[in-house]
Amino acid sequence: MTDTQSSTAVTDRVRERVADLLGGRRLDPADDAVALADLDPDRYDSLGVLDCVAAVEDEFDISIDLVDDDLRVTFRSVSAISDLVRRRLADVHALGWA
Amino acid sequence: MDGRSWAFATSGSTGQPVVWHRTPGQIAAEAGLLADLCQARDDGVDGVVSFAPLHHLYGHLMGIAVPTTLGVPCRLVSVTAPLRWAFAGLRRPLVAAMPAAIASLQHSVGLLRGLDEIVLVHGSAVLTPATATLLGDLAGRARLVDLFGSTETGLVGYRRSPDAAWTPAPDVTLAEEPGTGRLIVRGPRIATRPGSPARTSAVLEDLVSVNPDGTFCWSGRSNRLLKINGRRVHLDQVEAALHSRVPGATARCQPAVDPRRGEWFDVHVAGADPAEVADVERACRSLPAWQRPRTVRAA
Numbered sequence: 001m002t003d004t005q006s007s008t009a010v011t012d013r014v015r016e017r018v019a020d021l022l023g024g025r026r027l028d029p030a031d032d033a034v035a036l037a038d039l040d041p042d043r044y045d046s047l048g049v050l051d052c053v054a055a056v057e058d059e060f061d062i063s064i065d066l067v068d069d070d071l072r073v074t075f076r077s078v079s080a081i082s083d084l085v086r087r088r089l090a091d092v093h094a095l096g097w098a
Numbered sequence: 099m100d101g102r103s104w105a106f107a108t109s110g111s112t113g114q115p116v117v118w119h120r121t122p123g124q125i126a127a128e129a130g131l132l133a134d135l136c137q138a139r140d141d142g143v144d145g146v147v148s149f150a151p152l153h154h155l156y157g158h159l160m161g162i163a164v165p166t167t168l169g170v171p172c173r174l175v176s177v178t179a180p181l182r183w184a185f186a187g188l189r190r191p192l193v194a195a196m197p198a199a200i201a202s203l204q205h206s207v208g209l210l211r212g213l214d215e216i217v218l219v220h221g222s223a224v225l226t227p228a229t230a231t232l233l234g235d236l237a238g239r240a241r242l243v244d245l246f247g248s249t250e251t252g253l254v255g256y257r258r259s260p261d262a263a264w265t266p267a268p269d270v271t272l273a274e275e276p277g278t279g280r281l282i283v284r285g286p287r288i289a290t291r292p293g294s295p296a297r298t299s300a301v302l303e304d305l306v307s308v309n310p311d312g313t314f315c316w317s318g319r320s321n322r323l324l325k326i327n328g329r330r331v332h333l334d335q336v337e338a339a340l341h342s343r344v345p346g347a348t349a350r351c352q353p354a355v356d357p358r359r360g361e362w363f364d365v366h367v368a369g370a371d372p373a374e375v376a377d378v379e380r381a382c383r384s385l386p387a388w389q390r391p392r393t394v395r396a397a
Contacts, residue, residue, distance in 0.1 A: 025383075046177050049177075050202065050358045067206045068182055072179075
């Protein structure tokens with residue numbers, strides 16, 4: 001799998017998990033950069049963000065550190081979450097935890 | 099505050115919002131009780147980090163009244179905010195939490211392990227298993243003070259372990275209502291409705307059994323009420339709303355423990371017709387946000 005394919009796969013998986021959290025609604029890849037709170041402000045409140053953190057940790061078997069990360073930024077959109085996941089996966093790979 | 103009392107309103111999620119008035123004396127008395135229960139006086143804590151919204155009684159007490167009583171600073175924190183700044187410069191913080199905050203703190207255990215001691219106060223919701231996990235992860239560095247109360251009564255009881263029975267607050271007496279088992283609370287901190295005379299007792303929907311040693315055990319509520327992230331949701335009302343939207347479907351709400359809300363619920367649809375389940379899913383999406391279930395599935 002190429003890096004581009006791998007990157008796309010991460011985004012697809014993130015989009016799918018986020019769609020589940022938002023009640024099974026379909027998410028258009030064209031909206032990946034749109035703030036999830038704008039797409040579904042009722043469901044993607046602060047608790048919805050924490051639900052998303054748990055779902056992403058479960059999906060990718062990674063741990064999200066909240067000491068320095070502002071979740072309103074790192075979990076703002078499908079694109080932002082995917083970027084964070086890719087960084088975490090790279091960390092895991094570099095440290096030999098995978 | 100109207101010059102004589104503080105006003106706290108319930109959300110109105112199960113009906114009309116209810117406003118409860120508390121006198122400054124009641125607030126000060128409760129803050130003093132909490133400071134004592136947390137063993138926070140005399141340099142016991144050097145600051146408060148509160149996740150609780152100030153417009154709720156619990157948030158007002160932990161974010162304003164208790165810090166004022168102790169003479170320590172308070173930082174108000176969102177569950178989505180980075181926590182490094184919230185604890186900066188503190189060695190012995192009192193943390194006012196609810197389930198969502200516990201979930202946030204669990205992601206910052208490394209930071210918390212660098213503190214000398216944490217008084218972990220938990221209120222406004224059912225304690226989740228994650229709290230015991232967090233206490234274990236902090237390996238004796240954190241002390242739990244779990245609070246039981248309501249906007250109407252204020253603090254009713256407390257416990258220091260997730261498995262312990264509740265100890266009544268020192269200024270209240272408790273009893274079981276004959277026939278129903280509902281909790282009767284008597285004491286000097288009962289709130290009043292606007293324009294109503296002061297009261298010294300209240301009956302809650304909580305069901306308890308009072309032990310011979312004066313402690314009590316909570317066994318649920320007398321109705322199908324849930325407190326989801328501190329907000330009251332009546333499952334009978336949700337089922338009625340779903341029935342009116344999808345008359346042919348039999349949808350039943352089933353309570354569930356949720357790690358970030360304390361309580362939540364799933365909707366089970368009788369029969370395995372995918373189209374009917376999809377209809378109920380659509381109906382759920384049309385409900386007010388606080389009434390929406392965690393999942394919808396075929397029973």
